[in-house]
Amino acid sequence: MDQTNRPALPIRDVSGRVSLIFMVTLAAALLLLGRAETYVVDRARQVVTDLAAPLLELASRPVSAARRVVESTDQYAYVFDENERLREENARLLAWKEAALKLEAKVARFEALLNVQVDPSIGYVTGRVVGDSGGPFVETLIANVGSNQGVESGQAVIDSDGLIGRIVATGPEASRILLLTDLNSRVPVVVEPSQIRAVLAGDNSFWPRLEFLPAIAPISVGDRVVTSGDGGLLPPGLPIGTLVEADDGFLRVQTFSDRSRLDMIRVLQYEFPREIDAQDAPAVLQPVASEVQGETPSASTPSAAPAAEGGT
Amino acid sequence: MSFEPISPSSAGRAGKIALLVLPFLAGFLCMLLSFVPFSRIFGVEVAPAFGLIAVYYWAVQRPDVFPPYGVFAIGLFYDLLSAGPLGLWALVYLIIYGVVVSQRQLMIGRTFSLFWLGFLVSSVIAGFLGWVLASLYFGQVLSPGPVLVQMAATVALFPLFAKLFEQLLQRLLVQG
Structure with missing residues (x-):
């Protein structure tokens, strides 16, 4: 622990040089070996990341807060333009919504007819x-x-x-x-x-x-x-x-x-749907078809449930 | 000096330990600071190499309290955390450290702008070395843009950190 003692300077100088050369060699060796990306390296990365994450989370809080301040001042500056833009976008999207609802009902009907395997919910x-x-x-x-x-x-x-x-x-x-x-x-x-x-x-x-x-x-x-x-x-x-x-x-x-x-x-x-059982056409077709003909057009959601159960 | 009391005062001992531990800790925290997502505020990704500032500062001012294994440890943790080539920045930091320690007489006791200029040169070397090594490692010529931005930001922030380290060093010397 007496590294700060003055008389030890020359010796420490030499030992410092030796350890510098040793460390440089070690780093170069790691760089060459690291190409292999071994299990040990991966583990070490994970452990270090896991240990550092809480510290980084602590430090990133004020950053996020600062960003919110910057963003909100930005928003105040452009609130009028933004409002105009959103109004226009809203009008456009309403038209799209109508189209989407119609298409959704149509797709649900076709999927039921063709016995399509619906993706499991994610x-x-x-x-x-x-x-x-x-x-x-x-x-x-x-x-x-x-x-x-x-x-x-x-x-x-x-x-x-x-x-x-x-x-x-x-x-x-x-x-x-x-x-x-x-x-x-x-x-x-x-x-x-x-x-x-x-x-x-x-x-x-x-x-x-x-x-x-x-x-x-x-x-x-x-x-x-x-x-x-x-x-x-x-x-x-x-x-x-x-x-x-x-x-x-x-x-x-x-x-x-x-x-x-x-x-x-x-x-x-997401899990790739490997083991979905073949769906029974009439069983799927009937409830979906009846709902499509009913008042609500959002009929594709109930049909996703049996498929999800089949997938897991 | 040679007639030191057999058991030095606990304050003195604490000061010595602090002088050995705190510079490294400061460097380590600087390294961690590179990962704090400041880019979110400004909308540009820079991640200055704060660790390099620490390595350079202590290599010039007091290499005796910041030994090579400290430099190696900071570089290695930087590599581990950034998921880049393992040993890349450890090697670059050690080379910079070695060069700076051998040339430190040029900068000791001179003006701050010379100290800063030295850092500019060091970061250019570090950035270039890092870029060459990373390009070799990945087997393709990487775009030099990100590393240029990183080093420019690091050089710009150097005075701030140099002042902080100076405060730390003075506190430690008074205590020790």
Whole structure:
């Protein structure tokens, strides 16, 4: 403990140099070995993340509060414009609502007629983003929900605007989200309305790019991109973003969610419907059909219940 | 000095322990600070490398209270928490630490702007090294934008943290 004693200086200088060289070697060795991403490394990451999460949560509270203050002042400044915009949007959406209700009834009727296997309902866990990626070469976030809340690796993470990424590691109380923009993120997607399938690949830039597109694809800038559900990991139909043309010639995607303003997130506990029993056509058809003909058009929800039971 | 009382006063001992522990703790907290989502307020993701500020400051001012294993630990925890290549920032911080310790005579007792300039040079080296190593690690040329933004933000915030560390060091020296 007497490292601060003056006479020991030269010796400490030498020992300091030796330990510096030792540490540099150790770090370089870790960097080389780390390519393998062993179980020990993964465990260590999880433990450290789990330990740091409560601290980060504590620290992120005032940040969130500050953001709310900034946002509310912003909103005061633009309240008139915003009001106008919302009025217009509301008028447009009311027309859409009518169309949607009609279509919903129609789809429910067709699904019943064709004995469509309805997707099981998806459970979810809501949590908060407590930690940023911290470094310039990775795009991950730390959320304050973990395996104790039922979060598992591979589950999709959404916010109010759309898909943001998926869970790649979980501890008991915290988990790590791999964002769509990360170098290692690959998500199977569908470009609507042409239903062209592609893979959305992150490259650490703000806009992930579309890969494995057919040579001649009838798609254009502004098309919607949603998850395709291929591979069975992510639920199909989650909104991701719209197509934009990048300077480098790639088709890229502007995500609906704002990566830098993520706060509340939802982890979807989707399970690929492997073992759904074949549904009995008449049994499903009868209740749905009668409800469609009745006064309420929201008939597709009751039919989801038996399918969900069959899936679990 | 050589006639120190056999059992130094408990305050003195506490001061010595504090001098060994607190700089590291300050560096560690700085490292954690990089993960606090400040980007939410401003809408841009920067995550300044606060840990580098700590490493640089103590390497210049008092490398004896901030040994290489402290630097290594901070870099390693940074790597573990950020889910990046393990050992990347540990290695970069150690190299910066080694270079700065060998050149610290240039900066001791000079003006603050020189101290700041030294940090600018260090962060440029650190950012470049980190970028090269990460590009090699991932096997592709990464976009240098994020690391440039990060280092620019770090250099801009340096004076604030340098003042905080100075306060800490002075408190510790008075106590010890």
